[in-house]
Amino acid sequence: MKTKIIILLTAFALFSCKVEKKDAKKEIETIVCTTGMLGDAVKNIVGSNMEVITLMGPGVDPHLYKATQGDLKSLTNADVIIYNGLHLEGKMGEVFEKLEKQKHIIVATAGLTEADYINNTEFQGAQDPHIWFDVALWTKAVQFIGAELALLSSDSVKKQIQMNTENYTNQLFQLNMDVVTQVSALDSTERILITAHxxxxxxxxxYNFEVRGLQGISTTSEYGLKDVSDLVNYIVENKIKAVFVESSVSEKSLQAVVEGCLQKYHQVRIGGQLFSDTMGEAGTPEGTYVGMVKHNVKTIVEGLK
Ligand SMILES: [Zn+2]
Known part of the structure; x- marks a missing residue:
């Protein structure tokens, strides 16, 4: 009799345990993000609730980046993976495809609409992935990530995530207004931004700028002598004062443009370094998205004024 009861009790305990496991949401512990901008946004969204790992450090070019053995381990151990999409992480497509069935994957650009995208003339049907340069558009992507992470979390964590997302996006709304104010120091003829890619x-x-890059949307595309001479002619014709190097692209390419202008008796200078596809070192103001945008806008306005 005693044994029977024990067996029954054990069976009941096992059963109830099973039910409990199915009903309770397994809390997210680790999130892996590709770019620094995403890592920064997600840290702001989840606070100290979860571990956030960023694969691409300062100075790393996401277009050329290949996952290391260490990255593959982090990705395999992650509960959630967040990447930019629109082929920004062009060499990691296969890795994401493989993980798609086993992991929660959030594609940051998936929450945008067709009208939000800039179509890329280089590759037909592809869209420009660099959405973080429009602060309002980035805010929309951050809201999307926050909503997706909230869906994957228990009620108490969900509330925290929603609150954090709101606080952070309020900071971004303010940042966008600051950018608009700062660029208003430049008149329309001064608003020509030339960068490495x-x-x-x-x-x-x-923000109403004419933009030109020596290389295309992706740094994987080659540029030739003709691209350099076309850009030189454009700079000379428009009497442009400054061009800008980028944190993730070698300075060499733009040096050729500066020299080409000099040969045509037009002095153009390097107006400074912009953080394009990567942020600055951790612990510096430019090591955050907000700091990176502020640095870029200040450098652009001072360089072109
Ligand atoms: Zn890029």
Whole structure:
């Protein structure tokens, strides 16, 4: 009799345990993000509730980045993976495809609408991935990530995530207004932004700048002598005062443009370094998205004024 009761009790305990496991949401512990901008946004969203790992450090070019063995381990151990999409992480497509069935994956650009995107003329049907240069558009992506993470969390954590997302996006709304105010120091003829690669299309559309890059939307595309001479002619014709190097692209390419202008008796200078596809070192103001945007706008306005 005693044994029977024990067996029954054990069976009941096992059963109830099973039911409990199915009903309770397994809390997210680790999130892996690709770019620094995403890592920064997600840290602001989840606070100290979860561990956030960023794969691409300062100075790393996401277009060329290949996952290391260590990255693969982090990705396999992650509960959630967040990446930019629109082929920004062009060499990691296969890795994401493999993990798709086993992991929660959030594609940051998936919450945007067709009208939000800038179509890329280089590759037909592809869209420009550099959405973080339009602060309002980035805010929309951050809200999307916050909503997706909230869906994956228990009620108590969900509330925290929703609150954090609101606080952080309020900071971003303010940042966007600051950018608009600062660029108003430049008149329309001064608003021509020339950089190493075509990363600033969204910046141009949002804040009324003509933008040109020596290389295309992706740094994987080659540039030739003709691209250099076309850009030189454009700079000379428009009497442009400054061009800008980028944190994730070698300075060499733009040096050729500066020298080409000099040969045509037009002095153009390097107006400074912009943080394009990566942020600055951790612990510096530029090591956050907000700091990176502030640095870029200040450098652009001072360089072109
Ligand atoms: Zn880029």
């Amino acid at each position: 075509d990363a600033f299309g969204y910046f141009g559309r949002a």
